[in-house]
Amino acid sequence: MPNFENLKKQAKLYLRWHRDGYYPVAAQIRSALARYRDLSDRQILERDFKLSDAQELVARKFGFENWQALKKGIDAMTASTIQETSRPFFAAAEPQLFVADIKKSCDFYTEKLGFKVRFVYGDPPFYGQVFRDAARLNLRHVDNPIFDARLRASEHLLSATIVLDDSKPLFLEYQATGVAFHQTLKTEPWGARTFIVEDPDGNLIAFSGG
Numbered sequence: 001m002p003n004f005e006n007l008k009k010q011a012k013l014y015l016r017w018h019r020d021g022y023y024p025v026a027a028q029i030r031s032a033l034a035r036y037r038d039l040s041d042r043q044i045l046e047r048d049f050k051l052s053d054a055q056e057l058v059a060r061k062f063g064f065e066n067w068q069a070l071k072k073g074i075d076a077m078t079a080s081t082i083q084e085t086s087r088p089f090f091a092a093a094e095p096q097l098f099v100a101d102i103k104k105s106c107d108f109y110t111e112k113l114g115f116k117v118r119f120v121y122g123d124p125p126f127y128g129q130v131f132r133d134a135a136r137l138n139l140r141h142v143d144n145p146i147f148d149a150r151l152r153a154s155e156h157l158l159s160a161t162i163v164l165d166d167s168k169p170l171f172l173e174y175q176a177t178g179v180a181f182h183q184t185l186k187t188e189p190w191g192a193r194t195f196i197v198e199d200p201d202g203n204l205i206a207f208s209g210g
Contacts, residue, residue: 004074007058011067014054021045023119027131029053032060041118094129095160096138098146099201102128105139108200112179135162137205149202156183156196159203167193167209 017025026041029049033056036044055067064070099105102125109115109130118136120128126141137160151157164170171185174197182204183196194208 011054011058018049032057094136097203098142158206161206164209171195
């Protein structure tokens, strides 16, 4: 866990992102704060959002009910524990997929895989992001393929792995919508149940769960 000064800075950063209309922060607000759960990104960014809300968002992300509980939790830690856990905190990772057509890719991820479009930049589009729950995939336009397609397919070279609590219901959902699988659902030697989907550009997306 970061130290308390870092958490205060993080809260102020969320507040600034909201004021600047930065769309990715809306998903984090919606997932952590129940009163925003039924609002769209635009509605969240247009709604009043104070520093106390940003602090509550930080607390919720670390498993505390509110900012005061978070502060007490940190104060209760020993000096050695605080020193050990005050390193940079990795909040999320966003794989970048290289695609030939941003719109075609967005259509695939929304219509076939149940994602939503977070944003698309450029005219014509050259960059975008799709998301489903907390999973986010960045899409980057390239004119020519940058991977050996046959090598990628034969060696199962993944572009991203999305971790789930249970992968079977999602596999059945995708099966019902006619998604083409690079690998159908199977139990791996380490116990996880995984399946792999290939997008229109050959990117292999693994879904792994219990």
